[in-house]
Amino acid sequence: MQCSSPGPRKGRARPTGRTGRPRSAEADAAILDATRAALVELGWGKLTMGDVAARAKVAKTTLYRRWASKNELVVDAVAVLFDELELPDRGCLKDDIEGVVLQFAALLARPETKTALMAVVAESTTDDALRNRIRSAVVDRQKRLVVQGRERAQRRGELPKDTGDPEGAAAAARSVDMIFDVIAGAVVHRALVSGEPVDAAWAARFTTLLLGGLGSLERED
The missing domain is CATH 1.10.10.60 (Homeodomain-like)
Known part of the structure; x- marks a missing residue:
């Protein structure tokens, strides 16, 4: 897949914080x-x-x-690191995915990210409230990258556009969930479980595999 020249970058909206009394x-x-x-x-x-x-x-x-509680504090300490992830326009979906995979892997390689993420995930196996907080503060917030990349690919004609009805919205949500699970799951497993490098060659092979399945998934939905 050949990439076109990327368009101008737009500033990324930061997730909104808690409401209430202003904090330092x-x-x-x-x-x-x-x-x-x-x-x-x-x-x-x-x-x-x-x-x-x-x-x-x-x-x-x-x-x-x-x-x-300590649980809330540690999850927020992890979440703010993942808010650093961005999805600049690299010209095509393939390059966008490879770029965010490598950026994600570099973030996981940092000792503070690795230690904090592994700690909260381990604790969440016996703590439903902690698991829910991880989902809302980290997982759901980072799905913004999938939404952004998918919409960009649709504008380029690389993916079919969503229909404007409730069924289409539900199908789009399912696609976003699946794409996020596949990318995050693969990178976390390779980097933190297998301890293998997530380098440019691996990212390219992974993206080729993902794009092959993604076309079928979007058509199915």
Whole structure:
């Protein structure tokens, strides 16, 4: 597949934060940075809210006003890292996918991402509330990249357009879920479970496989 020249990049809308009393962005960033640093050094079991507060140089009451528990705090510390992911227009769907796969793998290679993600996923196997928070704060938020890439590919004529009826909207949602699961699942498994490199060659082979199935999936939906 040949790519056309990418168009001008548009600024990515950041996910909206919580509503209510304005908070100090500087304090939030310091707390989340301290949480990830503590996880790398101490691990989930030894991490405490008091340790995070001391590292961030904030009062423990400041911490609890923002996060009710360690679970909530660690998930948000992970989520803000994944908000760094972007999907610049590289000219065609193949290059868009390869680019985000490599960007995702580079993020997972960072010690703070790897440690925090593995910790919350492990804990969520016995904690439904934590699993739901991971889904809303990380998974559902990052599906924005699939929605953006899919809409861009539809405008280029690389994927069929959605119909404007409720059935078409449901089919589009199913496609977004499946695409996200396949990409995230494959990259996380290779990088964090198998411990194999996610390099340009692997990303190209994976994208070829994905695109072969994606055409069938979109036609089926």
